[in-house]
Amino acid sequence: MRHTVPMKRRRTAVVATALLTVGACTSQEAVPDQSSAPTIPPLTTSTTSLPATTTTVAPPPATTLVPDTTVPEPATTPPPTTVAPPSGDPTSISTELFGGGDADGWLYLGRWTGNDWEPGVDGGNVTEPSISDGTDVAIHELDVDVIDGSANGSADACPSGRTGPIISPNARAPQDPGFGYRSIAFDADWPTRPRRVEVVDADVPAYADAGVAAFGGTGIDASGGSISQLTLADLDGDGDTESIVVFDGAGFSALLVIDAQTGESITAARSIQTSTLAPGGGGDEGSPAPIITPNDEHRVLDLVDVNGDGLMEVVAHVYVDAGDAQIQVITYDGTDVDTVLTAGC
Numbered sequence: 001m002r003h004t005v006p007m008k009r010r011r012t013a014v015v016a017t018a019l020l021t022v023g024a025c026t027s028q029e030a031v032p033d034q035s036s037a038p039t040i041p042p043l044t045t046s047t048t049s050l051p052a053t054t055t056t057v058a059p060p061p062a063t064t065l066v067p068d069t070t071v072p073e074p075a076t077t078p079p080p081t082t083v084a085p086p087s088g089d090p091t092s093i094s095t096e097l098f099g100g101g102d103a104d105g106w107l108y109l110g111r112w113t114g115n116d117w118e119p120g121v122d123g124g125n126v127t128e129p130s131i132s133d134g135t136d137v138a139i140h141e142l143d144v145d146v147i148d149g150s151a152n153g154s155a156d157a158c159p160s161g162r163t164g165p166i167i168s169p170n171a172r173a174p175q176d177p178g179f180g181y182r183s184i185a186f187d188a189d190w191p192t193r194p195r196r197v198e199v200v201d202a203d204v205p206a207y208a209d210a211g212v213a214a215f216g217g218t219g220i221d222a223s224g225g226s227i228s229q230l231t232l233a234d235l236d237g238d239g240d241t242e243s244i245v246v247f248d249g250a251g252f253s254a255l256l257v258i259d260a261q262t263g264e265s266i267t268a269a270r271s272i273q274t275s276t277l278a279p280g281g282g283g284d285e286g287s288p289a290p291i292i293t294p295n296d297e298h299r300v301l302d303l304v305d306v307n308g309d310g311l312m313e314v315v316a317h318v319y320v321d322a323g324d325a326q327i328q329v330i331t332y333d334g335t336d337v338d339t340v341l342t343a344g345c
Helices: 204-212
Strands: 095-101 107-112 117-119 136-140 146-156 161-166 180-184 227-232 242-249 252-259 267-271 274-282 287-291 297-304 313-319 324-332 337-342
Touching: 095 161, 095 324, 107 161, 107 324, 107 337, 117 337, 136 297, 180 297, 180 313, 180 324, 204 242, 204 252, 227 297, 242 297, 252 297, 252 313, 252 324, 267 313, 267 324, 267 337, 313 337
Parallel strands: none
Antiparallel strands: 095 107, 095 180, 107 117, 136 146, 136 180, 146 161, 227 242, 242 252, 252 267, 274 287, 297 313, 313 324, 324 337
């Protein structure tokens, strides 16, 4: 059972709709002020957690960005300033994480063991969760108040028959394409949103430039890409806001963490669409038909502290095709990003 959460939660049965569009790329919105001439450092995280169907490339060289716009300040009221700064000390209690979508059973992502991150699936080894009926959990979704939920029973969480707990209220599926995830749930006795999270609809050319630069040297012309989702939060609690940017276009997608004050950008995840020629007919006059391998489409599900250390993790949805969607948990310590959990059917 979960202890009383020191943060007031408002129960709501309404889960905000997260738009996810079919195609080579899609996502959503958000960002704040910038100053000085920022630079884009090399890619600092491993991309081995991306689906095998994607092609990853070497990081781009350092690129200088010159901010050319001012992002309006979010209009909503920030949380109380009495929230303590990050302790940096995570909970010593094992905490299991689950992703919810259109299946009745929630997908087991993995756990914080009290010492380290343990994936739900590691290679061919599948770890079963230990959650029991009646366990209280907090359900999180971007731009929605935290929802009190509970686990009772189990059901299929994947088309393959992999099961997971039934958590009520259940998360609805993304509107389009219909299969995927939109919420995460876990047991917690700490403020899971210690600082304000804001979704912003703004056009920031400097951030789009950072997205283009993320594909430098890959042979991909990303100049036609755009920001499809922009989310703001002080992830590491140092008083400076980070902008979590989804930048994508036809055949490519990237998730960036950008310091909104300096403009320094880190590529947290990136993928490129690939195509090959299939033997046999299908093309013009019996020529080989192209086989398109869809690229990842990134979407932030929430920015939330999932292990109690006061630092906020980026929980991102990665959509590959109608039968393959993933959730990634990405940490940020003020300097580097690291994908600590990746799970999908």
